[in-house]
Amino acid sequence: QWSSENMLAPPPGQKRMTFINLRDFPVSMIECPDKVLELVQGIAMMPPSIRPVGMLQEEPIGEYFADEVAAWNQEVRDTMDANGWPSLFQQDGETLDGLLLAHVHKQWGLADAVVLDVLAAGADGVWCSICEEGAAMGHASSCVTLANLEQGRSDSIPDSKTCHCRKRGDEA
Secondary structure (H helix, E strand, O other): OOHHHHOOOOOOOOOOOOOEOOOOOHHHHHHHHHHHHHHHHHHEEEEEEOOOOEEEEEEOOHHHHHHHHHHHHHHHHHHHHOOOOOOHHHHHHHOOOEEEEEEEEEEOOHHHHHHHHHOOOOOOOOOOOOOOOOOOEEEOHHHHHHHHHHHHHOOOOOOOOOOOOHHHHHHO
16 A cells, blocks of 8 residues: 555556565474464455565575475465465466465576476466575575476476577587
8 A cells, every 4th residue: 555655556457566575484383483474464455455465575595495495385375275365377377466486596506497386286477587696695586497397397387489588508
């Protein structure tokens, strides 16, 4: 509501791209999962006119295994779905509402595996940059994620005529 009242309006026909970042997601899901899921439930039940477009779960330490983060991600997705906030993007491929994104930091080499498992567990996408370099320890990159999805022949990424990263990979 604050952003609607104090920031410039988005272009006509577009929703404000506001996300709630669950910054210390793994630690929170270990120490107080009920509080995290209660927060997600409360946000999911907000009126759509003021509810953010989605949730962002962040693995800021780079030390949790892919199956752990994926299971926690699935709990958040299930909570969103059960409380009237499903991913409309997963239903029609266009509507940006009920999004669940992941931002995974590197440290011990687990980031790429975590991203793939989180996507398989219901996340809509990743919040990252093209390169792996980032603050402090870096993070999973979109190019590596797309290459991994292509390697697995995922149907959820564009074909080679529309995907810039895939075209560059084919040229290389």
